[in-house]
Amino acid sequence: MSCQGYDLIGDIHGCALSLRMLLARLGYRQVNGVYRHPQRKVIFLGDIIDRGPHIREALQLVRSMVDAGEAHIVMGNHEYNFLSYMTPHPDRPGAYLREHTPRHERILQQTLKQLAPYGSEQQDYMNWFLELPLFLEFEHFRVVHACWHQGLIDRFRDQYGGPCIDHDFLCHSAIEDSFEWEVMDRLLRGTHLRLPNNEMMVSKDGFRRHFFRTKFWMPDPQYLVDVVFQPDPLPAHLARLPITPEQREDLICYGPDEKLLFIGHYWRQGTPEPVTNNIACLDYSAVKFGKMVAYRLDDEPCIRPDKFVWVDVAREVHLSNVEVGAS
Known part of the structure; x- marks a missing residue:
């Protein structure tokens, strides 16, 4: 039977048990080892790996659905980070595209640990990650892990003929401020x-940051607080600073008349709800005992609050089932 609707699922981060619960809630059942629905398909928004306790199981579940044609997927920054961390630098013997610093190792440690006993499998997943599209566009909606930047996407399509990168692109993306770097950074x-x-803030996950994530749909923001889009608030003395002309050049605006857009990445909290009438973020910090969230998309013209479906990890997933791998 043809697909009659899509269920878009946010960041998984190794929480395979929560994912199974969410798929069951959405009406998917395992048939011959693959989760299937008689009328619908899943679209995963990336970040299957890192942080959580069941990364290998999550990868197996997601890939089996994608390979069977029961799901689509876009690349997340964590799949990209893993690829870059594991890929030798072509011009610097002994180095890698992503430096092996303590910070980078900390982010990837659970993936490295859980896949280490399965060397050939790890290489196979690396090959698969490289094939994942950066974005997907359908007749009335779009999907990308973090940000839809039309200018970069148009240029990328012109040069590469579709939504996927190759090994050379991956290597060039390690060069800061290159076109390839900008594509991966923005999308x-x-x-x-x-x-x-040059101030610095320490986020709740313990990382020191000189940057903060921003909204990309505000038409005329005036102050820094107007564009911040992350769980960690800006320091009070910075929040009301006016946006400078230089800062404004780094902001973009996904307009209200654009197609529906589905993103992950941003660690939202509380009850899942639309970001705007045409944008939904589906990352609600499942690996931090938040919620694993899906959106049941049919043919509605705007994002509807009643179409979000979720598993409350802290309340519904018993701690004895070791959904406790978050760092």
Whole structure:
């Protein structure tokens, strides 16, 4: 039977048990080892790996659905980070595209640990990650992990003929400020601004940051607080600073008349709801005991609050089932 609707699912981060519960809630059942629905398909928004306790199981579940034609997927920044971390630098013997720093190792440690006993399988997943599209566009909606930047996407399509990268593109993306670097930074990490006066903030996950994530749909923001889009608030003395002309150049606006857009990445909290009438973020911090969220998309012209479906990880997933791998 042809697909009659899509269920878009946000960041999984190794929470395979929560994912199974969510798929069951959406009406999917395992048939011959693959989750299937008689009328619908899933679209995964990336970030299947890192942080959580069941990364290998999550990868097996997601890939089996994609390979069977029961799901689509876009690349997340964590799949990209893993690829870059594991890929030798072509011009610097002994180095890798993503430096092996303590910070980078900390982010990837659970994936590295859980896949280490399965060397050939790990290489196979690396090959698969490289094939994942950066974005998907359908007749009335779009999908990208963090930010839809039309200008970069148009240029990328012109040069590569579709939504996927290759090994050379991956290598060039390690060169800061190159076109390839900008594509991966914008589409997989989103827009961001540097904190003024070289200030630094420590996020709830313990990382020191000089940048903060920003909204990419505000038509005329005036102050920094108007564009911040992350769980960690800006320091009070910075929040009301006016946006400078230089900062404004780094912001973009996904307009209200654009197609419906589905993103992950941003660690939202609370009850799932639309970001705007045409944007839904489906990352609600499942690996931090938040919610694993889906949106049941049919042919509605705007994002509807009643179409979100979720599993409340803290309440519904018993701790004995070790959904406790978050760092």
